[in-house]
Amino acid sequence: DVKVTQSSRYLVKRTGEKVFLECVQDMDHENMFWYRQDPGLGLRLIYFSYDVKMKEKGDIPEGYSVSREKKERFSLILESASTNQTSMYLCASSSSLRSGNTGELFFGEGSRLTVL
Amino acid sequence: GNSVTQMEGPVTLSEEAFLTINCTYTATGYPSLFWYVQYPGEGLQLLLKATKADDKGSNKGFEATYRKETTSFHLEKGSVQVSDSAVYFCALSKYGNKLVFGAGTILRVKS
Numbered sequence: 001d002v003k004v005t006q007s008s009r010y011l012v013k014r015t016g017e018k019v020f021l022e023c024v025q026d027m028d029h030e031n032m033f034w035y036r037q038d039p040g041l042g043l044r045l046i047y048f049s050y051d052v053k054m055k056e057k058g059d060i061p062e063g064y065s066v067s068r069e070k071k072e073r074f075s076l077i078l079e080s081a082s083t084n085q086t087s088m089y090l091c092a093s094s095s096s097l098r099s100g101n102t103g104e105l106f107f108g109e110g111s112r113l114t115v116l
Numbered sequence: 117g118n119s120v121t122q123m124e125g126p127v128t129l130s131e132e133a134f135l136t137i138n139c140t141y142t143a144t145g146y147p148s149l150f151w152y153v154q155y156p157g158e159g160l161q162l163l164l165k166a167t168k169a170d171d172k173g174s175n176k177g178f179e180a181t182y183r184k185e186t187t188s189f190h191l192e193k194g195s196v197q198v199s200d201s202a203v204y205f206c207a208l209s210k211y212g213n214k215l216v217f218g219a220g221t222i223l224r225v226k227s
Contacts, residue, residue, distance in 0.1 A: 004159070035217075042120075042205060042219040043160075058214075090159060103148045103167075103209035107159030 003027075006091050006108040013115050019078040021111050023091030030096040032074035033105065034058075034066060037088040046089075049074055050096070081115045088112050118143040122206050122218035129225050135193040137221050139180075139206035142187065147208040149173075149182050149189040150215065154203040163191075163204070201225045 007022035025032065031050055035043040035058075045058030047066040055066050063085060067075045074093075078085055089112075092105040123138040141147065148167045152160040164173030166182035166189065173180050178193045189206060206218040 033214075040219055043215075043217040045214065048214065092160075103150060103165065103215060104162050105152075105160070105215060107161065109157070109159045 004091055004093055004106050004108040006089075006111045008111050009109065011111060011113045013081050013113065015082060015115060017081050017115075019081050019113065019115075021076040021078075021089055021091075021113070023074045023076070023108055024072050025074075025091075025093040025106070026072065027093060027095070027106065028071070029093035029106070030071070031094045032068065033092040033094075034064075034074065034076045035090045035092065036060070037090055037110070043090065046076065078113075081113075083115050086113060086115045118147065118208060118210060118216045120206050120208055120216055120218035122204075122221050124219075124221070126222035126224055129196055129223070131198055131225055131227050132195045133225075135191070135196045135200075135223070137191040137204055137206075137223070139189045139191065139218060140187050141189065141206075141208050143208055143210060145210065146184075147210050149180070150207040150209065151178070151180055151189070151191050152205040152207060152217075154205065154220075156202070160205060196223070196225045198225045198227050 004025045033048040034046040049068045065077045091108040119142045150165045151163040153163045154160045164175040166173040169184035171182045180191045203220045205220045207215045
């Protein structure tokens with residue numbers, strides 16, 4: 001069964017702490033994404049990556065950074081957590097266009113982060 | 117820019133009722149259109165998709181038709197079950213990778 005696994009389902013952090021959210025996929029997908037999900041706003045793209053060591057900003061990158069050192073792993077980093085980053089974070093992956101991908105994303109179960 | 121607008125929820129229905137969740141989009145050209153579903157405590161999963169005008173996507177009794185003239189992709193099901201209770205997201209993609217999502221519609225089905 002193909003999977004996208006996020007390391008933590010629930011985290012509670014304090015303002016100013018550095019936070020790492022890890023995501024691993026076992027489908028050999030080229031593309032990986034980080035979204036945040038907030039009620040009434042849907043999913044908003046934070047960062048994405050088309051290849052190892054490559055990253056591109058999404059719609060709301062401020063306050064976040066990412067790392068993709070290996071194809072299967074994509075990490076989201078909050079350098080100094082703030083209360084407005086309290087949210088559900090969803091990782092997703094997909095195959096490349098040249099592999100015939102027509103847009104299907106495979107999602108992890110999400111990481112709910114609370115910043116106090 | 118590209119955007120997706122869904123009807124606000126929550127939508128509350130009795131079992132076996134007919135379901136429609138409206139979705140309209142704004143995009144240049146010919147995007148692909150998707151419906152994703154999120155069951156409680158889970159990530160999103162693809163429900164159905166359509167890649168060109170007049171295509172009908174279908175899965176698990178749900179259907180949606182890509183209407184370019186009305187820029188719509190409404191989700192329908194003839195008879196909902198309690199197990200259909202979830203959050204439904206409409207989305208579009210221009211280049212097969214980055215998806216733009218709507219705000220989501222909560223569906224609650226009562227027995």
